Amino acid sequence: MNENTEQTAIESTDQQFDQGAVLTTRILGVGCPRCHVELRIGEVAGCEFAGCPQCRGMLFQQDAFGMLINHLRATTTMPPQVPTPIDLDELMVRSTCPACVLPLETHAYGGPGNSVIDTCIRCGLVWFDEGELDNLVRAPGKR
Numbered sequence: 627m628n629e630n631t632e633q634t635a636i637e638s639t640d641q642q643f644d645q646g647a648v649l650t651t652r653i654l655g656v657g658c659p660r661c662h663v664e665l666r667i668g669e670v671a672g673c674e675f676a677g678c679p680q681c682r683g684m685l686f687q688q689d690a691f692g693m694l695i696n697h698l699r700a701t702t703t704m705p706p707q708v709p710t711p712i713d714l715d716e717l718m719v720r721s722t723c724p725a726c727v728l729p730l731e732t733h734a735y736g737g738p739g740n741s742v743i744d745t746c747i748r749c750g751l752v753w754f755d756e757g758e759l760d761n762l763v764r765a766p767g768k769r
Contacts, residue, residue, distance in 0.1 A: 642682075643682050644754070644756065645760060649666045652666060653665075660678065660681050661678060661681045666679060671697055674690070675690075676724070683754060685751055686751070706766040707764040709740035712742055717734070718732075719732055719742075720732065730744035731744065731747065737762065738766070739763075739764070741754070742758070
């Protein structure tokens with residue numbers, strides 16, 4: 627950060643996001659795909675995301691997410707957790723992309739762990755409901 631950049635305050639809150647992520651006070655200007663509350667900028671392991679202060683969902687750029695999940699899996703000190711089966715009802719949830727307002731694609735995550743994620747291939751975004759990022763990080767397998 628250079629001297630001319632205004633620092634953003636980290637919000638002091640009791641809310642817990644996956645992997646110790648925290649929200650800043652910076653508002654993104656778009657609504658949460660689940661509960662429509664305005665998203666705010668957050669940070670986890672040096673990676674920015676957009677987070678919902680109400681449902682604690684997390685929105686990432688797809689390319690940043692790939693690097694983040696690899697880093698988190700390699701550095702976690704949490705013990706592996708056997709994934710629970712996917713709740714098939716989660717595959718039926720429909721939401722819209724907060725950027726382009728077109729439908730998000732809902733599908734099972736293709737890597738370690740059992741999570742249903744939502745992606746917008748047009749915008750290169752991936753949405754995780756609360757707990758889904760933790761599931762991927764704690765999944766057994768090569769770290």
